[in-house]
Amino acid sequence: MKLIYQQMLAFFAVIITVIVVLGFSFIRTTRTMLYQNSWQQLQQYAASIEKEAIRYNTKTNQVVGFNQQFLNDGTVILRDQHIHFSVYDANKKLVYPSGMGTTMSGTPGGSIYDPKISAKDWKKLKRNKIITQSPHVTFRTRNRDQPVNTPSLRTIDVLVPLFYKNGATKKFVGAISIGSFEQTLQANEQQIEKNLFIALLVSGIAALLLSYILARYSVRRINRLRYATHSVANGDFDIQVDSNHKDEIDDLADDFNGMVNSLRTSNEEIKRQEKRRREFMADAAHEMRTPLTTINGILEGLAYDAIPEEDKGHSIELMQNETKRLIRLVNENLDYEKIRTGQIALNKTNFDGAEVLHNLVEQLTKKAAAADDEFKLTVPEKLPVWADYDRFVQVLFNIMQNAIQFSQANVIEVTGSRTDHATVVAIQDHGIGMTPDQVKNIWERYYKADPSRKNTKYGESGLGLAISHQLVQQHGGSIKVDSVENEGTCFTVTFPDEGFDKPIIDD
Ligand SMILES: Nc1ncnc2c1ncn2[C@@H]1O[C@H](COP(=O)(O)OP(=O)(O)OP(=O)(O)O)[C@@H](O)[C@H]1O
Ligand SMILES: [Mg+2]
The missing domain is CATH 3.30.565.10 (Histidine kinase-like ATPase, C-terminal domain)
Structure with missing residues (x-):
């Protein structure tokens, strides 16, 4: 795989992992918050209902009735917000809405909101505990015996105990169950998830772009070194790579420049040595040829008797000088070699x-x-x-x-x-x-x-x-x-x- 893709993959994987982890934890936190908020809101409604709608007989300390008008108005207002409530007396008997003969318009078959309260929960309520409940089936047919298991009718609920307080007297008189449709929550959740998905998509594209830019930057710098190496391989020793002395690639560029400089110096030295070697061969041959040619010329002259008698002495002297010169040349060469190789x-x-x-x-x-x-x-x-x-x-x-x-x-x-x-x-x-x-x-x-x-x-x-x-x-x-x-x-x-x-x- 090309380096640019490897680098892109690495950058991309890191960025996407971070986004996904953050996304999931965000969704979890949001869901928890949504539930908490809903429960809190439901509790507040329950508190209002308790305050305004329930009437007590201060003598018997019993719930004697309800402000029917308030409950009906409240039911209508809350229903618009997809919230339903029921009221129970101290014997867990449903006193509103069914007891009052109120129909639940807007629900299938006129079914009523009547969550079943377990014995355990009822005990808790008696101990003045507020109970929050995750989504479950709470709607029943009008005669209260058949639960209506329609996904759109599942609710999350809060059960709030009702206590009659009069001075030091505090008496359990019933409970309110108030619920909001799970669907409403889900709709909010889906909206958040949708937004998050869009954010993820945008971040993903940005991550892809960013990883491409980062990878391209590194790869371009490496490629510059590669091209420079090719040039050196082709014999260009003048090439230098720019370096800002900032990171390892810059260090590599510095080392590369140093290497090219050394190569250039040794290449020049090799050329110089080669030139000297050729000159040495030519010079040695030249130095020897001159006296040898002179000697050969005189010898030929002597052989063909071409040299006058009176010049013969001078010719022989000339030959002696040239021979001495040759001997000196050879001796000095030998001397040089001996000294050079440490033989003297x-x-x-x-x-x-x-x-x-x-x-x-x-x-x-x-x-x-x-x-x-x-x-x-x-x-x-x-x-x-x-x-x-x-x-x-x-x-x-x-x-x-x-x-x-x-x-x-x-x-x-x-x-x-x-x-x-x-x-x-x-x-x-x-x-x-x-x-x-x-x-x-x-x-x-x-x-x-x-x-x-x-x-x-x-x-x-x-x-x-x-x-x-x-x-x-x-x-x-x-x-x-x-x-x-x-x-x-x-x-x-x-x-x-x-x-x-x-x-x-x-x-
Ligand atoms: N004092 C100097 N001034 C200018 N050039 C010099 C001087 N000494 C040496 N050179 C240069 O260096 C070369 C080499 O000197 P070197 O003594 O090795 O050789 P040479 O004098 O030419 O011959 P040789 O000494 O073997 O008879 C000379 O040919 C000359 O060009
Ligand atoms: Mg000399």
């Missing part, structure tokens, strides 16, 4: 980094001068370092060489310092710099931010930083890059004193 053992020692930096600057000064660059070294007298000496040199050499390579006629600032638990070397140049996108890729093998610079006089392969990065990571340290295009780059390398408490340099 770092031989960490405690040495003076200040001395290393001085040596490196000295070594590279000539190269820097060729690019009109100049080193500015700021380093304390002693700079304790806890690292593999050769790898430390390799990392800094590579970064300093890059600084020369990518800046022209500028100062390259090399700063060595200590923090609490690490040695930090920063190399700041004022060269070509990099865009944020380029910075993202510089740790990848063969990556060159500016491909047009491939195979310059340095014969760079794009492996330097990839190796340096892996090496620093193996040391438990970090390399941070801050670069602004056309302004310069700063590499900050941190070597922590991991596993070494106090790096001390002996004098």
